[in-house]
Amino acid sequence: MINLALLRENPQAFTAAAKEKGFKVDIEKFLELDKAFREKKNKFEELRALQNKFNKELPKIKDPAEKEQKLSQMKKLAQQVKALEEEVQVLKRSHLEEWLKIPALPSPDTPKGESEEENVEVFKKGEIPSFSFKAKDHLEIGKELSLIDIERGVKISGTRHYFLKGKGVALHRAVLQLSLDFLTEKGYTLLEPPHIVGREAMEGTGYFPWGREQAYKLDEEREFYLIGTSEVPLCAYYKDEILQEEELPIKFAACTPCYRREAGSYGKDVRGLYRLHQFYKVEQVIICRDDLEESNTYHQELLDNACRIVEALELPYRVVQCCTGELGLGQYKKHDVECWMPSRNSYSETHSCSTMLDFQARRLKLRYRTKNKEKRLCFTLNSTSIASPRILIPLLEVHQKEDGSVYLPKAIRKYLGEADKIAKN
Numbered sequence: 001m002i003n004l005a006l007l008r009e010n011p012q013a014f015t016a017a018a019k020e021k022g023f024k025v026d027i028e029k030f031l032e033l034d035k036a037f038r039e040k041k042n043k044f045e046e047l048r049a050l051q052n053k054f055n056k057e058l059p060k061i062k063d064p065a066e067k068e069q070k071l072s073q074m075k076k077l078a079q080q081v082k083a084l085e086e087e088v089q090v091l092k093r094s095h096l097e098e099w100l101k102i103p104a105l106p107s108p109d110t111p112k113g114e115s116e117e118e119n120v121e122v123f124k125k126g127e128i129p130s131f132s133f134k135a136k137d138h139l140e141i142g143k144e145l146s147l148i149d150i151e152r153g154v155k156i157s158g159t160r161h162y163f164l165k166g167k168g169v170a171l172h173r174a175v176l177q178l179s180l181d182f183l184t185e186k187g188y189t190l191l192e193p194p195h196i197v198g199r200e201a202m203e204g205t206g207y208f209p210w211g212r213e214q215a216y217k218l219d220e221e222r223e224f225y226l227i228g229t230s231e232v233p234l235c236a237y238y239k240d241e242i243l244q245e246e247e248l249p250i251k252f253a254a255c256t257p258c259y260r261r262e263a264g265s266y267g268k269d270v271r272g273l274y275r276l277h278q279f280y281k282v283e284q285v286i287i288c289r290d291d292l293e294e295s296n297t298y299h300q301e302l303l304d305n306a307c308r309i310v311e312a313l314e315l316p317y318r319v320v321q322c323c324t325g326e327l328g329l330g331q332y333k334k335h336d337v338e339c340w341m342p343s344r345n346s347y348s349e350t351h352s353c354s355t356m357l358d359f360q361a362r363r364l365k366l367r368y369r370t371k372n373k374e375k376r377l378c379f380t381l382n383s384t385s386i387a388s389p390r391i392l393i394p395l396l397e398v399h400q401k402e403d404g405s406v407y408l409p410k411a412i413r414k415y416l417g418e419a420d421k422i423a424k425n
Contacts (some may be wrong), residue, residue: 002103003362173415289379
């Protein structure tokens with residue numbers, strides 16, 4: 001949720017941001033609604049104040065005729081207050097509904113662009129493999145080594161579903177545990193959060209209202225949803241609370257299944273493990289003070305964590321800064337980590353790291369009290385640490401050998417009985 005004071009002061013900036021990010025929002029129309037709501041609310045508060053004044057004056061009136069006149073005035077005033085209160089509530093709901101749709105401003109250094117094609121490469125690391133044999137894609141490797149079964153996943157649950165099998169499950173769990181152990185050593189607090197959240201948590205983290213079609217809804221009356229990322233419960237953990245400045249920063253991590261409908265992606269990345277309805281992700285979240293320099297430092301920390309995990313898996317990768325058209329509703333700044341995937345002949349996104357400033361905190365009423373007793377909104381940041389089975393695509397394809405086996409990086413061998421490869425039985 002954006003700062004209304006900033007919007008009123010500089011509506012042109014928000015109009016430009018909405019256009020650059022690709023959100024259809026009429027800022028001028030919202031400002032008209034905002035003005036009408038404030039005027040109506042002020043009028044209501046004036047009448048309520050007058051009503052309270054009458055209530056205090058009434059017991060002091062001794063003359064019966066004067067008292068009768070005052071009672072008549074109070075009755076009319078009460079009717080006005082009731083009618084106005086109903087109007088204010090209608091406007092309040094409309095105001096909030098439209099307010100929630102307005103995107104945050106991107107950082108000044110975010111490159112302008114409409115799609116991932118216009119993301120800007122920051123750096124790349126690692127050598128792209130050159131095979132002296134006909135390389136296979138992850139599905140061929142997975143089938144030959146009995147690691148992956150897409151056909152039966154589709155048979156049972158439809159497209160974008162899968163089974164992992166045997167050593168495929170072990171490999172999947174190994175990369176997740178590697179990430180969790182890494183973050184634990186870095187001082188992050190692990191949480192096991194709910195996988196089902198209410199509408200308020202989805203709105204509070206900025207995934208609603210625009211992303212509603214991507215979520216699986218469970219309860220029609222109470223509006224419960226399966227999470228698409230543990231960012232939602234982690235950021236909402238302190239919803240409606242006031243932290244102490246000395247408690248910050250707070251660093252959380254969680255490993256959860258993630259559920260996404262992938263609405264609007266029909267026919268895109270259907271084959272394989274790249275775009276799925278269900279997957280696992282280790283997420284990292286930082287809650288800090290509303291200090292931009294501090295926030296930038298933590299953004300780099302989250303990004304570095306993601307890069308260290310990829311390097312531990314011995315995968316070639318690059319980091320890109322996402323352009324304005326690739327930023328979500330509340331994202332101020334975003335970097336993606338892209339691993340080389342031979343079957344796609346390209347670097348493809350495996351991690352995403354975002355700074356939200358106070359966008360989520362304002363929605364969640366997530367605040368902290370400074371040492372001077374001042375209440376301020378927190379800043380929030382989030383990043384993928386690892387997502388599987390997507391990461392298995394480069395892991396299997398980059399590390400495949402001519403004999404059909406797959407090399408296992410040293411960092412994950414301790415989770416796999418010290419095996420140095422996966423080979424046919």
